[in-house]
Amino acid sequence: MQGNFSNKAVVFYSIVVAFGGFIFGLDAALISGTVRYITAEFNLSDLEIGTVVSAPGFGVIFALLATGYISNAIGRQKTLLIIAALYLVSAICSVIAPNYTSLVVARFVGGLAFTSLSLASMYIGEIAKPTIRGKLASLIQINIVIGLLAAYSANYFIFNAAESGANWVVAVGIQEYTWRWMLGVEIIPALIWFGLLFKVPESPRWLVLKGRDAEAKNVLDRLVSVNESTQMLQSIKQSTSAAASANKPLKEQVSELFDMRVRMALVIGFTVAVVQQVSGINAIMFYSTTVFEQIGLGTDSAYTQSVIIGLVSVVATFLALMLIDKLGRRPLMLFGLFAAIVSLLSAAWGFADATYVLTETNLAQLPAAIDTQLLQSLIGQTFNSDIDYREALKVVLGDVIVRDNEGALLQAAIQINGMLVLFGIMGFIAAFQFSIGPVMWVLFSEIFPTHVRGIAIPAVALITSIVSYLVQQFFPWQLKNMGAAEIFSFYAFCLVIGLVFLIKLMPETKNKTIEEIELALNKANA
Known part of the structure; x- marks a missing residue:
């Protein structure tokens, strides 16, 4: 019975922590429905609307510079509580923003909370057994795509309500404050997540790093059987005894990333981080309504297609969840990237022929x-x-x-051959959510040794965030100055380069402990 209870506890804590991905998905996709309203109300240029949309991506860059140090200093659980509070403050301030500048600032604050993804990946990797770690880490991506679907659906409902002109719509201000209602959807889920995080224990690996072995043992007893917890505690202590990185200055922690023992993991993490975002996923997700308007669907149909994007994302991610611990990380990644390239080229071809x-x-x-x-x-x-x-x-x-x-x-x-473009876009979304979307966070939770995880995972997430910010910031300008065909072709070209690198570099990590993966990467680096 202890084993069953322990598995339930691990799953529960992982679901709670991964729920930050749901809030991220909401924050990312809700803005897609507001672009036309915000642009008109504040009379924004292409670069200004890019700044509004990408402000969280800019904020997370600064947050990630400090997240690793903070999570090592005060713990994973307390850092997650701070992150949840930032999401809540950002959502409220975005709704009441009186002008362009205050909206950008509010969304920037929300970006400080986007580190929920990297921290959730770190936490789950530290509490889960190797046999279920892939599935549990994939919960982050599942929560993201469910959040995306919830956001697109909410935007669709609010848009149609505003267009209906019904008396109740006018009475509650949906017609007049359409975009504010859309952004307000995030408030209640953010509040719920903040409350749930009080039920999550501290990471046992962090407790060991801090020399609090007794507390670590108590947490492990809640996660696995008593016998297993004793063995796990010894394994964790052996892998961290020489490091004690959590007590070192930030400069020393960063320098450890370039140690020979960590170098291969860092190269792999950096490559995956860049490839994920140069695919253009966040351009499509954050500007979905704008993208579909380029096909000539009209605004109403564009909102409908955004909901379909959310559904495709959920189905593909659940499929990845079922297969990631059976087929492995490497096959999913490589197959998904190839399918994404074909899909992007299809969309580019459709736009070029229009x-x-x-x-x-x-x-x-x-x-x-x-x-x-x-x-x-x-x-x-x-x-x-x-x-x-x-x-x-x-x-x-x-x-x-x-x-x-x-x-x-x-x-x-x-x-235009609208079906070809729709096939390309939907195929790309499915391929991304089936492969590099969930696989990246699983890899981040696995490939870094315990003594550098607190700084390494935020570091590679920082790379992801920088590239994501640039994609979001300049997409409206690129669309007006390069055209849709050239943009999709560029994304496909970037993925071809990424696929070549990952065929050579990416290891298989399924069913291996963090310590076993560390040894394997050290041998590959020798």
């Missing part, structure tokens, strides 16, 4: 805010790229009108 032609019939379908008389000179002209079409529109309508009605203007003129 043309844009305005007709009299299409003009009649445009919103009343657009003076269709100004568009008469463009009727019958064929534009071979979205960039050329937008530039022609700006000449006759002006930047503001084109910006505020971009979805309708694209829908009116585009001639």
Whole structure:
């Protein structure tokens, strides 16, 4: 009975910690539905809207510089509590933000909490047995995609409610404050997570690093059988006895990352961190409504397709969860990256083959805010790229009108193989969530030795965050200046390079303890 109870305890603590991924997913995807409203209300440029969307990605860069040191100093559980509080403060301040600057600041604060992903990966890796560690670490990605689905669904519901003009909608302010209602969805889940974290014990590995062996033994007794806990305690003490890294200055901890014994793990972590984000996943996730408007679906259909993205993400991630401890990390990663490349190239091909032609019939379908008389000179002209079409529109309508009605203007003129592009985008999402999405966090929880985990996992997560920030910040500008076809082709090219590197570097880590993985990587590095 002890073993069954212990397994339940490990699963419960892992679910609670991984719930931070759900909050992250909400924060990441809710903003996608607000872009058109925020842009119009604050009259934002492409780079300014990029700053609003990417502000959390900028904030997490600063947080990750200190997260490893803080989690080593005060513990994993207390650091998670601080992170949950930051999510809550950010959500409230975003809802009440009176202007562009305050909204950016509020979202920046939320970004300080994005370290919940790396810290959850670290914590789960420190409490779970090797046989179930892959599944439990994958809970982070599952929570992320469920959070994405919840956000897209909430945005869809709020958008349609606002468009309905119903009396109750007007009464509660959804029509007037649509984007604020969307961002407010995060508040209650963040509060729930903050409360649940008080039930989570401290990591036994951190307690050993601090010399608190008795407390570590008590925690291990709650996770595994008494006999197993004694063996695990000895194993942990042996792997950390020479390091005591938690008590060293930050500079010394960072220097240990470049020790020969850690170098191979660091190279692998760095490669995976970069590859995950140069795929463009967060450009599609954070700007999903904008991306689907480029196909000419219209704003309503764009919100619907975003919900479908969420569903695809959930299904693919659950499939990865079922297979990651059977097939292993390496097959999932390599197959998924290949499928992602094919999918991105399909989307790029669809956009490259698109043309844009305005007709009299299409003009009649445009919103009343657009003076269709100004568009008469463009009727019958064929534009071979979205960039050329937008530039022609700006000449006759002006930047503001084109910006505020971009979805309708694209829908009116585009001639595109929409199914090819949709297949490409949905295929990419499925491939990502089946492979590098969950596998990255599992690898991070496994490949780093105990004595550097507190600094190593935040360090590679920092690399992920820097690349993610750059992708988010410049995507609106790239879309207007490079075009959709070139962007998707660029993402595919980056993944080809990443796939080549990972074929050579990536080890198989399933069913191995952290200490066994350390030995294997040391041999590979010799």
